[in-house]
Amino acid sequence: MSAASPLERSRGRSAWLFLAPMLLVLALVAAWPLGRTIWFSLTNATLVDLSSYDMIGLGNYLAYEDGRWYGIFTDPQWLRALWNTLVFAAVSVSLETVLGVMIALIVNANLPGRGLMRAAMLVPWAIPTVVSAKIWAWMLNDQFGIVNAMLFGAGLVEGPIAWLGGSDLAMASIIAVDVWKTTPFVALLVLAALQTLPREIYEAARVDGIHPVRVFFQVTLPLIKPALAVAVIFRLLDAMRMFDLVYVMTGSNEETMTLSVFARQALVSFQDVGYGSAASSGLFLIIALVTVIYIMALKPLGEGRQS
Protein backbone atom coordinates (compact mmCIF):
# COMPACT_ATOMS: atom_id res chain seq x y z
CA MET A 1 0.00 0.00 0.00
CA SER A 2 2.56 2.58 1.09
CA ALA A 3 5.97 3.05 -0.49
CA ALA A 4 8.35 0.21 0.26
CA SER A 5 10.26 0.66 3.50
CA PRO A 6 14.05 0.27 3.57
CA LEU A 7 13.46 -3.17 5.04
CA GLU A 8 11.23 -4.19 2.14
CA ARG A 9 13.64 -2.84 -0.46
CA SER A 10 16.67 -4.45 1.08
CA ARG A 11 14.88 -7.78 1.22
CA GLY A 12 13.38 -7.57 -2.25
CA ARG A 13 16.69 -7.08 -4.04
CA SER A 14 18.26 -10.18 -2.59
CA ALA A 15 15.21 -12.43 -2.89
CA TRP A 16 15.88 -13.74 -6.39
CA LEU A 17 19.61 -13.91 -5.78
CA PHE A 18 18.97 -16.15 -2.78
CA LEU A 19 16.49 -18.30 -4.67
CA ALA A 20 18.63 -18.80 -7.75
CA PRO A 21 20.91 -21.65 -6.57
CA MET A 22 18.00 -23.68 -5.21
CA LEU A 23 15.93 -23.14 -8.34
CA LEU A 24 18.87 -24.07 -10.54
CA VAL A 25 19.37 -27.38 -8.73
CA LEU A 26 15.65 -28.19 -8.86
CA ALA A 27 15.53 -27.37 -12.55
CA LEU A 28 18.47 -29.68 -13.18
CA VAL A 29 17.24 -32.54 -11.02
CA ALA A 30 13.47 -32.32 -11.57
CA ALA A 31 12.23 -30.14 -14.43
CA TRP A 32 14.81 -31.10 -17.05
CA PRO A 33 14.75 -34.88 -16.38
CA LEU A 34 10.95 -34.86 -16.38
CA GLY A 35 10.97 -33.08 -19.74
CA ARG A 36 13.50 -35.59 -21.08
CA THR A 37 11.42 -38.52 -19.83
CA ILE A 38 8.38 -37.21 -21.68
CA TRP A 39 10.57 -36.65 -24.76
CA PHE A 40 12.01 -40.19 -24.57
CA SER A 41 8.47 -41.56 -24.28
CA LEU A 42 7.95 -40.43 -27.88
CA THR A 43 11.02 -42.31 -29.10
CA ASN A 44 12.36 -45.84 -29.37
CA ALA A 45 15.51 -45.09 -27.34
CA THR A 46 17.27 -47.90 -25.50
CA LEU A 47 19.47 -47.78 -22.43
CA VAL A 48 22.46 -49.12 -24.37
CA ASP A 49 22.79 -45.88 -26.34
CA LEU A 50 20.68 -42.95 -25.23
CA SER A 51 21.94 -40.65 -27.97
CA SER A 52 20.60 -42.42 -31.06
CA TYR A 53 16.88 -42.99 -31.45
CA ASP A 54 13.96 -42.34 -33.78
CA MET A 55 10.84 -40.38 -33.04
CA ILE A 56 7.87 -42.73 -33.11
CA GLY A 57 5.16 -40.34 -31.94
CA LEU A 58 2.63 -41.79 -29.54
CA GLY A 59 3.49 -45.35 -30.46
CA ASN A 60 4.64 -46.22 -26.95
CA TYR A 61 1.28 -45.12 -25.59
CA LEU A 62 -1.22 -46.30 -28.18
CA ALA A 63 -0.83 -47.31 -31.81
CA TYR A 64 -2.72 -49.40 -34.33
CA GLU A 65 -0.70 -51.39 -36.80
CA ASP A 66 -1.42 -54.45 -38.93
CA GLY A 67 -4.72 -55.09 -37.20
CA ARG A 68 -3.23 -54.97 -33.69
CA TRP A 69 -3.10 -52.39 -30.93
CA TYR A 70 0.24 -51.54 -29.33
CA GLY A 71 1.40 -49.33 -26.47
CA ILE A 72 1.07 -49.25 -22.69
CA PHE A 73 -2.64 -48.45 -22.75
CA THR A 74 -3.32 -51.83 -24.34
CA ASP A 75 -0.61 -53.74 -22.46
CA PRO A 76 -2.37 -56.14 -20.08
CA GLN A 77 0.61 -56.05 -17.73
CA TRP A 78 0.51 -52.24 -17.51
CA LEU A 79 -3.25 -52.27 -16.97
CA ARG A 80 -2.80 -54.87 -14.26
CA ALA A 81 -0.12 -52.66 -12.66
CA LEU A 82 -2.50 -49.68 -12.84
CA TRP A 83 -5.22 -51.71 -11.12
CA ASN A 84 -2.76 -52.94 -8.46
CA THR A 85 -1.56 -49.38 -7.82
CA LEU A 86 -5.09 -48.04 -7.44
CA VAL A 87 -6.14 -50.90 -5.15
CA PHE A 88 -3.01 -50.53 -3.06
CA ALA A 89 -3.41 -46.74 -2.76
CA ALA A 90 -7.15 -46.77 -2.02
CA VAL A 91 -7.11 -49.59 0.54
CA SER A 92 -3.89 -48.68 2.35
CA VAL A 93 -4.69 -44.95 2.62
CA SER A 94 -8.25 -45.61 3.84
CA LEU A 95 -7.03 -48.02 6.50
CA GLU A 96 -4.19 -45.71 7.53
CA THR A 97 -6.55 -42.77 7.89
CA VAL A 98 -9.15 -44.58 10.00
CA LEU A 99 -6.57 -46.37 12.17
CA GLY A 100 -4.41 -43.25 12.39
CA VAL A 101 -7.30 -41.21 13.78
CA MET A 102 -8.17 -43.98 16.23
CA ILE A 103 -4.59 -44.28 17.50
CA ALA A 104 -4.31 -40.50 17.78
CA LEU A 105 -7.47 -40.44 19.89
CA ILE A 106 -6.16 -43.19 22.17
CA VAL A 107 -2.81 -41.46 22.60
CA ASN A 108 -4.50 -38.11 23.13
CA ALA A 109 -6.48 -39.50 26.07
CA ASN A 110 -4.65 -38.51 29.23
CA LEU A 111 -2.87 -41.70 30.14
CA PRO A 112 0.48 -42.05 31.83
CA GLY A 113 3.33 -42.64 29.38
CA ARG A 114 1.98 -40.62 26.49
CA GLY A 115 5.54 -39.63 25.60
CA LEU A 116 6.57 -43.28 25.46
CA MET A 117 3.69 -44.03 23.15
CA ARG A 118 4.69 -41.24 20.82
CA ALA A 119 8.22 -42.65 20.78
CA ALA A 120 6.86 -46.10 19.93
CA MET A 121 4.90 -44.57 17.06
CA LEU A 122 8.07 -43.16 15.54
CA VAL A 123 9.80 -46.56 15.39
CA PRO A 124 8.04 -48.08 12.33
CA TRP A 125 8.40 -44.72 10.57
CA ALA A 126 12.16 -44.64 11.23
CA ILE A 127 12.89 -48.17 10.02
CA PRO A 128 14.03 -48.04 6.37
CA THR A 129 11.32 -49.36 4.03
CA VAL A 130 13.64 -52.00 2.60
CA VAL A 131 14.41 -53.23 6.11
CA SER A 132 10.75 -53.39 7.13
CA ALA A 133 9.97 -55.22 3.90
CA LYS A 134 12.66 -57.79 4.72
CA ILE A 135 11.60 -58.17 8.36
CA TRP A 136 7.96 -58.73 7.34
CA ALA A 137 8.96 -61.07 4.52
CA TRP A 138 10.81 -63.12 7.14
CA MET A 139 7.89 -63.01 9.59
CA LEU A 140 5.49 -64.02 6.80
CA ASN A 141 7.80 -66.75 5.47
CA ASP A 142 5.59 -69.74 4.68
CA GLN A 143 7.87 -72.37 6.23
CA PHE A 144 9.74 -70.66 9.05
CA GLY A 145 7.77 -67.48 9.65
CA ILE A 146 6.58 -66.52 13.10
CA VAL A 147 3.14 -65.50 11.81
CA ASN A 148 2.32 -68.98 10.54
CA ALA A 149 3.83 -70.50 13.69
CA MET A 150 1.63 -68.34 15.90
CA LEU A 151 -1.52 -69.00 13.87
CA PHE A 152 -0.77 -72.71 13.90
CA GLY A 153 -0.04 -72.66 17.62
CA ALA A 154 -3.36 -70.95 18.28
CA GLY A 155 -5.10 -73.61 16.17
CA LEU A 156 -6.36 -71.04 13.68
CA VAL A 157 -4.83 -72.67 10.61
CA GLU A 158 -4.26 -76.26 9.60
CA GLY A 159 -1.11 -75.77 7.55
CA PRO A 160 1.30 -73.06 6.46
CA ILE A 161 -0.10 -70.15 4.45
CA ALA A 162 1.90 -68.76 1.53
CA TRP A 163 1.38 -65.10 2.39
CA LEU A 164 3.53 -63.74 -0.41
CA GLY A 165 2.75 -66.54 -2.85
CA GLY A 166 1.44 -64.23 -5.54
CA SER A 167 -2.31 -63.82 -5.25
CA ASP A 168 -4.73 -61.47 -3.53
CA LEU A 169 -3.10 -62.61 -0.31
CA ALA A 170 0.25 -61.15 -1.39
CA MET A 171 -1.36 -57.76 -2.10
CA ALA A 172 -3.15 -57.92 1.25
CA SER A 173 0.16 -58.67 2.99
CA ILE A 174 1.88 -55.75 1.28
CA ILE A 175 -0.98 -53.45 2.26
CA ALA A 176 -0.76 -54.70 5.85
CA VAL A 177 2.96 -53.89 5.99
CA ASP A 178 2.36 -50.44 4.56
CA VAL A 179 -0.39 -49.83 7.10
CA TRP A 180 1.96 -50.91 9.88
CA LYS A 181 4.67 -48.59 8.62
CA THR A 182 2.73 -45.41 7.88
CA THR A 183 -0.31 -45.38 10.16
CA PRO A 184 1.88 -43.86 12.90
CA PHE A 185 2.75 -41.00 10.52
CA VAL A 186 -0.94 -40.21 10.00
CA ALA A 187 -1.55 -40.60 13.73
CA LEU A 188 1.23 -38.11 14.55
CA LEU A 189 -0.22 -35.49 12.22
CA VAL A 190 -3.72 -36.01 13.63
CA LEU A 191 -2.33 -35.92 17.16
CA ALA A 192 -0.69 -32.56 16.47
CA ALA A 193 -4.04 -31.25 15.23
CA LEU A 194 -5.92 -32.70 18.22
CA GLN A 195 -3.60 -30.93 20.63
CA THR A 196 -4.49 -27.53 19.20
CA LEU A 197 -8.22 -27.99 19.87
CA PRO A 198 -9.68 -25.85 22.67
CA ARG A 199 -10.54 -27.82 25.81
CA GLU A 200 -13.61 -25.68 26.56
CA ILE A 201 -15.61 -27.30 23.77
CA TYR A 202 -15.15 -30.70 25.32
CA GLU A 203 -16.00 -29.44 28.79
CA ALA A 204 -19.20 -27.96 27.38
CA ALA A 205 -20.07 -31.17 25.56
CA ARG A 206 -19.51 -33.20 28.71
CA VAL A 207 -21.63 -30.89 30.83
CA ASP A 208 -24.41 -31.19 28.26
CA GLY A 209 -24.09 -34.97 28.45
CA ILE A 210 -23.44 -35.50 24.75
CA HIS A 211 -22.27 -38.98 23.82
CA PRO A 212 -18.50 -39.08 23.04
CA VAL A 213 -19.09 -40.68 19.63
CA ARG A 214 -21.37 -37.79 18.66
CA VAL A 215 -18.82 -35.31 19.99
CA PHE A 216 -16.21 -36.93 17.76
CA PHE A 217 -18.27 -36.75 14.57
CA GLN A 218 -19.78 -33.31 15.17
CA VAL A 219 -16.96 -31.45 16.91
CA THR A 220 -13.59 -33.17 16.63
CA LEU A 221 -13.76 -34.44 13.06
CA PRO A 222 -14.77 -31.09 11.47
CA LEU A 223 -12.01 -29.35 13.42
CA ILE A 224 -9.22 -31.74 12.42
CA LYS A 225 -10.45 -32.06 8.83
CA PRO A 226 -7.90 -29.63 7.34
CA ALA A 227 -4.96 -31.46 8.97
CA LEU A 228 -6.46 -34.81 7.98
CA ALA A 229 -6.90 -33.64 4.38
CA VAL A 230 -3.20 -32.75 4.20
CA ALA A 231 -2.16 -36.09 5.71
CA VAL A 232 -4.38 -37.99 3.25
CA ILE A 233 -3.02 -36.26 0.14
CA PHE A 234 0.57 -36.84 1.28
CA ARG A 235 -0.17 -40.50 1.87
CA LEU A 236 -2.17 -40.89 -1.34
CA LEU A 237 0.58 -39.52 -3.56
CA ASP A 238 3.16 -41.57 -1.72
CA ALA A 239 1.10 -44.74 -2.13
CA MET A 240 0.55 -44.15 -5.85
CA ARG A 241 4.29 -44.13 -6.51
CA MET A 242 5.00 -47.12 -4.24
CA PHE A 243 8.12 -48.95 -5.31
CA ASP A 244 10.45 -50.33 -2.64
CA LEU A 245 8.00 -52.32 -0.51
CA VAL A 246 6.55 -54.18 -3.50
CA TYR A 247 9.91 -54.62 -5.19
CA VAL A 248 11.56 -56.14 -2.12
CA MET A 249 8.62 -58.28 -0.95
CA THR A 250 7.40 -59.78 -4.23
CA GLY A 251 9.88 -58.62 -6.87
CA SER A 252 8.40 -58.17 -10.32
CA ASN A 253 5.55 -60.59 -9.74
CA GLU A 254 2.78 -59.46 -12.08
CA GLU A 255 0.02 -59.95 -9.54
CA THR A 256 1.37 -57.31 -7.16
CA MET A 257 3.43 -55.16 -9.54
CA THR A 258 2.77 -51.43 -9.23
CA LEU A 259 3.19 -48.81 -11.95
CA SER A 260 6.57 -47.74 -10.56
CA VAL A 261 7.85 -51.33 -10.59
CA PHE A 262 6.54 -51.78 -14.14
CA ALA A 263 8.19 -48.58 -15.36
CA ARG A 264 11.56 -49.40 -13.81
CA GLN A 265 11.47 -52.94 -15.16
CA ALA A 266 10.82 -51.72 -18.71
CA LEU A 267 13.44 -49.00 -18.37
CA VAL A 268 16.30 -50.73 -16.57
CA SER A 269 15.78 -54.50 -16.81
CA PHE A 270 14.48 -54.54 -20.40
CA GLN A 271 16.55 -51.45 -21.35
CA ASP A 272 13.57 -50.10 -23.31
CA VAL A 273 13.83 -46.42 -22.43
CA GLY A 274 11.06 -45.38 -24.84
CA TYR A 275 8.47 -47.77 -23.45
CA GLY A 276 9.61 -47.29 -19.85
CA SER A 277 9.45 -43.52 -20.21
CA ALA A 278 5.93 -43.79 -21.58
CA ALA A 279 4.98 -45.86 -18.52
CA SER A 280 6.66 -43.28 -16.21
CA SER A 281 4.96 -40.35 -17.94
CA GLY A 282 1.66 -42.21 -17.66
CA LEU A 283 2.17 -42.57 -13.91
CA PHE A 284 3.10 -38.89 -13.66
CA LEU A 285 -0.09 -37.88 -15.50
CA ILE A 286 -2.25 -40.11 -13.31
CA ILE A 287 -0.73 -38.67 -10.13
CA ALA A 288 -1.16 -35.11 -11.42
CA LEU A 289 -4.79 -35.91 -12.25
CA VAL A 290 -5.47 -37.36 -8.80
CA THR A 291 -3.89 -34.28 -7.18
CA VAL A 292 -6.03 -31.89 -9.22
CA ILE A 293 -9.24 -33.83 -8.49
CA TYR A 294 -8.38 -33.95 -4.80
CA ILE A 295 -7.66 -30.22 -4.57
CA MET A 296 -10.86 -29.39 -6.47
CA ALA A 297 -12.86 -31.62 -4.14
CA LEU A 298 -11.31 -29.90 -1.11
CA LYS A 299 -11.73 -26.34 -2.34
CA PRO A 300 -15.08 -25.67 -0.61
CA LEU A 301 -13.47 -26.80 2.63
CA GLY A 302 -10.50 -24.43 2.26
CA GLU A 303 -12.74 -21.46 1.54
CA GLY A 304 -14.86 -22.24 4.58
CA ARG A 305 -11.73 -22.22 6.66
CA GLN A 306 -10.60 -18.79 5.54
CA SER A 307 -13.89 -17.04 6.24
Next chain:
Amino acid sequence: MNSRLAKTAGLTALWLLVACFLLFPFYYAVVSSLRAGSEIFEASLWPADPGLANYRQVMIDQPFARNILNSLMVACAVVVLSLGLAVFAAYAFGRTRFRGRRLLLYTILGVSMFPQVAVLSGLFEIVRLFGLYNNLLSLIFSYMIFTLPFTVWVMTSFMRELPVEIEEAAIMDGAGPWTIVTRIFLPLLAPALVTTGLLAFIAAWNEFLFALSFTLTNEQRTVPVAIALITGASQFELPWGNIMAASVIVTVPLIALVLVFQRRLVAGLTAGAVKG
Protein backbone atom coordinates in the same frame (compact mmCIF):
# COMPACT_ATOMS: atom_id res chain seq x y z
CA MET B 1 -15.93 -44.28 39.88
CA ASN B 2 -15.84 -47.94 38.91
CA SER B 3 -16.81 -47.30 35.31
CA ARG B 4 -14.08 -44.70 35.09
CA LEU B 5 -11.53 -47.23 36.29
CA ALA B 6 -12.78 -49.75 33.74
CA LYS B 7 -12.46 -47.15 31.03
CA THR B 8 -8.86 -46.36 31.96
CA ALA B 9 -8.04 -50.06 32.09
CA GLY B 10 -9.62 -50.60 28.68
CA LEU B 11 -7.73 -47.69 27.16
CA THR B 12 -4.46 -48.87 28.68
CA ALA B 13 -5.02 -52.34 27.24
CA LEU B 14 -5.66 -50.86 23.80
CA TRP B 15 -2.59 -48.67 24.24
CA LEU B 16 -0.42 -51.70 25.03
CA LEU B 17 -1.87 -53.66 22.12
CA VAL B 18 -1.02 -50.87 19.68
CA ALA B 19 2.47 -50.52 21.16
CA CYS B 20 3.09 -54.27 20.80
CA PHE B 21 1.92 -54.22 17.21
CA LEU B 22 4.23 -51.28 16.40
CA LEU B 23 7.31 -52.65 18.13
CA PHE B 24 7.02 -56.42 17.62
CA PRO B 25 8.55 -56.67 14.11
CA PHE B 26 11.73 -54.90 15.20
CA TYR B 27 11.91 -57.00 18.36
CA TYR B 28 11.57 -60.12 16.25
CA ALA B 29 14.32 -58.94 13.90
CA VAL B 30 16.65 -58.55 16.89
CA VAL B 31 15.73 -62.00 18.20
CA SER B 32 16.24 -63.60 14.78
CA SER B 33 19.59 -61.88 14.30
CA LEU B 34 20.88 -63.43 17.54
CA ARG B 35 20.04 -66.96 16.44
CA ALA B 36 22.99 -68.69 14.83
CA GLY B 37 23.03 -71.46 12.25
CA SER B 38 19.95 -73.62 11.93
CA GLU B 39 18.43 -72.20 15.09
CA ILE B 40 17.16 -69.33 12.91
CA PHE B 41 14.47 -71.67 11.57
CA GLU B 42 12.83 -72.21 14.94
CA ALA B 43 10.07 -69.68 15.13
CA SER B 44 10.17 -68.87 18.83
CA LEU B 45 9.86 -65.53 20.57
CA TRP B 46 13.30 -65.51 22.15
CA PRO B 47 16.73 -66.91 21.20
CA ALA B 48 17.64 -70.15 23.01
CA ASP B 49 21.36 -69.58 22.66
CA PRO B 50 22.00 -65.95 21.64
CA GLY B 51 25.19 -65.22 19.72
CA LEU B 52 26.68 -62.69 17.35
CA ALA B 53 27.64 -65.13 14.58
CA ASN B 54 25.21 -63.54 12.09
CA TYR B 55 26.73 -60.11 12.69
CA ARG B 56 30.22 -61.42 12.03
CA GLN B 57 29.06 -63.28 8.94
CA VAL B 58 27.35 -60.31 7.29
CA MET B 59 30.58 -58.31 7.58
CA ILE B 60 32.60 -61.17 6.04
CA ASP B 61 30.21 -62.13 3.22
CA GLN B 62 30.07 -58.68 1.74
CA PRO B 63 31.55 -55.19 2.13
CA PHE B 64 28.84 -54.20 4.56
CA ALA B 65 31.04 -51.75 6.46
CA ARG B 66 31.72 -50.07 3.13
CA ASN B 67 27.98 -49.96 2.41
CA ILE B 68 27.36 -48.24 5.73
CA LEU B 69 30.12 -45.74 5.00
CA ASN B 70 28.60 -45.08 1.56
CA SER B 71 25.18 -44.43 3.07
CA LEU B 72 26.70 -42.14 5.70
CA MET B 73 28.67 -40.11 3.16
CA VAL B 74 25.71 -39.75 0.81
CA ALA B 75 23.25 -38.84 3.57
CA CYS B 76 25.62 -36.27 5.16
CA ALA B 77 26.42 -34.62 1.84
CA VAL B 78 22.73 -34.47 0.98
CA VAL B 79 21.92 -32.88 4.34
CA VAL B 80 24.64 -30.21 4.04
CA LEU B 81 23.81 -29.36 0.45
CA SER B 82 20.05 -29.22 0.80
CA LEU B 83 20.19 -27.22 4.05
CA GLY B 84 22.67 -24.76 2.52
CA LEU B 85 20.46 -24.17 -0.48
CA ALA B 86 17.23 -24.19 1.53
CA VAL B 87 18.25 -21.61 4.16
CA PHE B 88 18.74 -18.87 1.58
CA ALA B 89 15.65 -19.87 -0.38
CA ALA B 90 13.65 -19.90 2.86
CA TYR B 91 14.80 -16.35 3.62
CA ALA B 92 13.45 -15.24 0.24
CA PHE B 93 10.20 -17.14 0.71
CA GLY B 94 9.64 -16.39 4.37
CA ARG B 95 10.80 -12.77 4.73
CA THR B 96 10.28 -11.07 1.38
CA ARG B 97 7.34 -10.40 -0.89
CA PHE B 98 7.74 -10.75 -4.61
CA ARG B 99 5.48 -11.54 -7.52
CA GLY B 100 4.70 -15.22 -7.91
CA ARG B 101 6.00 -16.16 -4.46
CA ARG B 102 3.04 -18.38 -3.59
CA LEU B 103 2.95 -19.98 -7.01
CA LEU B 104 6.66 -20.80 -6.80
CA LEU B 105 6.31 -22.22 -3.30
CA TYR B 106 3.48 -24.49 -4.42
CA THR B 107 5.41 -25.54 -7.52
CA ILE B 108 8.24 -26.64 -5.25
CA LEU B 109 5.77 -28.55 -3.10
CA GLY B 110 4.55 -30.14 -6.33
CA VAL B 111 8.07 -31.37 -7.08
CA SER B 112 8.06 -33.35 -3.84
CA MET B 113 5.04 -35.21 -5.19
CA PHE B 114 6.92 -36.36 -8.31
CA PRO B 115 7.04 -40.11 -8.65
CA GLN B 116 10.75 -40.92 -8.73
CA VAL B 117 10.43 -43.12 -11.82
CA ALA B 118 9.10 -40.12 -13.76
CA VAL B 119 12.59 -38.58 -13.77
CA LEU B 120 14.53 -41.84 -13.97
CA SER B 121 15.34 -41.86 -17.69
CA GLY B 122 16.14 -38.13 -17.73
CA LEU B 123 18.43 -38.57 -14.72
CA PHE B 124 20.07 -41.60 -16.31
CA GLU B 125 21.05 -39.39 -19.22
CA ILE B 126 22.55 -36.69 -16.97
CA VAL B 127 24.35 -39.27 -14.80
CA ARG B 128 25.88 -40.86 -17.93
CA LEU B 129 26.75 -37.46 -19.41
CA PHE B 130 28.82 -36.53 -16.36
CA GLY B 131 30.26 -40.03 -16.05
CA LEU B 132 28.70 -40.52 -12.62
CA TYR B 133 27.22 -43.99 -13.14
CA ASN B 134 28.16 -46.30 -10.26
CA ASN B 135 29.45 -43.24 -8.40
CA LEU B 136 28.05 -41.96 -5.10
CA LEU B 137 27.95 -38.42 -6.54
CA SER B 138 25.05 -39.50 -8.74
CA LEU B 139 23.05 -40.32 -5.61
CA ILE B 140 23.95 -37.07 -3.83
CA PHE B 141 22.83 -35.18 -6.92
CA SER B 142 19.60 -37.08 -7.57
CA TYR B 143 18.47 -37.11 -3.91
CA MET B 144 18.04 -33.32 -4.14
CA ILE B 145 14.74 -33.95 -5.89
CA PHE B 146 13.09 -35.13 -2.69
CA THR B 147 15.12 -33.46 0.09
CA LEU B 148 15.21 -29.95 -1.37
CA PRO B 149 11.44 -29.34 -1.64
CA PHE B 150 10.69 -30.29 1.93
CA THR B 151 13.75 -28.62 3.47
CA VAL B 152 12.75 -25.40 1.68
CA TRP B 153 9.16 -25.82 2.82
CA VAL B 154 9.95 -26.58 6.46
CA MET B 155 12.70 -23.95 6.75
CA THR B 156 10.33 -21.35 5.29
CA SER B 157 7.77 -22.05 7.99
CA PHE B 158 10.47 -21.72 10.68
CA MET B 159 11.91 -18.59 9.06
CA ARG B 160 8.51 -16.86 9.15
CA GLU B 161 8.36 -17.17 12.91
CA LEU B 162 11.53 -15.16 13.59
CA PRO B 163 10.70 -11.72 15.02
CA VAL B 164 10.90 -8.85 12.54
CA GLU B 165 12.45 -6.48 15.12
CA ILE B 166 15.76 -8.32 15.04
CA GLU B 167 15.98 -7.93 11.29
CA GLU B 168 15.02 -4.24 11.42
CA ALA B 169 17.65 -3.55 14.06
CA ALA B 170 20.27 -5.29 11.93
CA ILE B 171 19.36 -3.21 8.88
CA MET B 172 19.57 -0.02 10.95
CA ASP B 173 23.08 -1.10 11.84
CA GLY B 174 23.86 -1.40 8.16
CA ALA B 175 23.75 -5.17 7.77
CA GLY B 176 22.93 -6.54 4.32
CA PRO B 177 20.75 -9.59 3.66
CA TRP B 178 23.78 -11.87 3.46
CA THR B 179 24.96 -10.81 6.91
CA ILE B 180 21.44 -11.07 8.28
CA VAL B 181 21.00 -14.65 7.08
CA THR B 182 24.46 -15.96 7.92
CA ARG B 183 25.23 -14.04 11.13
CA ILE B 184 21.85 -13.42 12.72
CA PHE B 185 19.26 -15.90 11.47
CA LEU B 186 21.46 -18.95 11.15
CA PRO B 187 22.27 -19.18 14.89
CA LEU B 188 18.62 -18.56 15.74
CA LEU B 189 17.57 -21.31 13.36
CA ALA B 190 19.97 -23.92 14.76
CA PRO B 191 17.19 -26.06 16.30
CA ALA B 192 15.20 -25.90 13.07
CA LEU B 193 18.29 -26.91 11.12
CA VAL B 194 18.77 -29.95 13.34
CA THR B 195 15.15 -31.03 12.82
CA THR B 196 15.12 -30.47 9.08
CA GLY B 197 18.57 -31.95 8.64
CA LEU B 198 17.54 -35.08 10.50
CA LEU B 199 14.47 -35.52 8.30
CA ALA B 200 16.64 -35.12 5.20
CA PHE B 201 19.20 -37.55 6.62
CA ILE B 202 16.57 -40.23 7.22
CA ALA B 203 15.07 -39.76 3.75
CA ALA B 204 18.49 -40.08 2.10
CA TRP B 205 19.54 -43.01 4.30
CA ASN B 206 16.39 -44.94 3.36
CA GLU B 207 16.23 -44.19 -0.37
CA PHE B 208 16.11 -47.24 -2.60
CA LEU B 209 15.04 -46.66 -6.22
CA PHE B 210 17.84 -44.30 -7.34
CA ALA B 211 20.45 -46.20 -5.33
CA LEU B 212 19.35 -49.43 -7.00
CA SER B 213 19.39 -47.89 -10.48
CA PHE B 214 22.54 -45.74 -10.42
CA THR B 215 24.97 -48.13 -8.74
CA LEU B 216 26.26 -51.41 -10.06
CA THR B 217 28.98 -52.90 -7.89
CA ASN B 218 28.74 -54.07 -4.29
CA GLU B 219 31.40 -51.53 -3.21
CA GLN B 220 29.29 -48.57 -4.35
CA ARG B 221 25.98 -49.74 -2.96
CA THR B 222 24.21 -48.04 -0.11
CA VAL B 223 22.73 -49.94 2.80
CA PRO B 224 19.13 -50.43 1.56
CA VAL B 225 20.32 -51.82 -1.79
CA ALA B 226 22.91 -54.03 -0.10
CA ILE B 227 20.26 -55.50 2.22
CA ALA B 228 17.72 -55.96 -0.57
CA LEU B 229 20.27 -57.81 -2.68
CA ILE B 230 21.72 -60.15 -0.03
CA THR B 231 21.45 -63.60 -1.57
CA GLY B 232 22.33 -67.07 -0.44
CA ALA B 233 23.55 -70.18 -2.17
CA SER B 234 20.37 -70.26 -4.22
CA GLN B 235 17.42 -68.01 -4.82
CA PHE B 236 15.34 -70.01 -2.36
CA GLU B 237 17.89 -70.09 0.42
CA LEU B 238 18.11 -66.55 1.66
CA PRO B 239 20.50 -66.15 4.60
CA TRP B 240 17.82 -64.75 6.87
CA GLY B 241 20.17 -64.53 9.87
CA ASN B 242 22.53 -62.24 7.96
CA ILE B 243 19.67 -60.16 6.61
CA MET B 244 18.22 -59.65 10.08
CA ALA B 245 21.65 -58.78 11.52
CA ALA B 246 22.20 -56.21 8.74
CA SER B 247 18.71 -54.83 9.31
CA VAL B 248 19.34 -54.37 13.01
CA ILE B 249 22.73 -52.72 12.41
CA VAL B 250 21.29 -50.03 10.14
CA THR B 251 18.11 -49.48 12.13
CA VAL B 252 19.48 -49.11 15.67
CA PRO B 253 21.25 -45.77 15.00
CA LEU B 254 18.13 -44.43 13.31
CA ILE B 255 15.87 -45.43 16.17
CA ALA B 256 18.34 -43.91 18.65
CA LEU B 257 18.38 -40.64 16.69
CA VAL B 258 14.61 -40.59 16.44
CA LEU B 259 14.11 -41.22 20.15
CA VAL B 260 16.62 -38.56 21.16
CA PHE B 261 15.10 -35.94 18.87
CA GLN B 262 11.48 -37.12 18.95
CA ARG B 263 9.94 -33.83 20.04
CA ARG B 264 11.76 -31.86 17.38
CA LEU B 265 11.07 -34.43 14.69
CA VAL B 266 7.35 -34.33 15.36
CA ALA B 267 7.48 -30.53 15.28
CA GLY B 268 9.30 -30.64 11.92
CA LEU B 269 6.99 -33.24 10.40
CA THR B 270 3.89 -31.33 11.41
CA ALA B 271 5.35 -27.93 10.49
CA GLY B 272 5.78 -29.20 6.96
CA ALA B 273 2.29 -30.60 6.75
CA VAL B 274 -0.08 -28.69 9.00
CA LYS B 275 1.02 -25.18 8.14
CA GLY B 276 1.13 -25.93 4.41
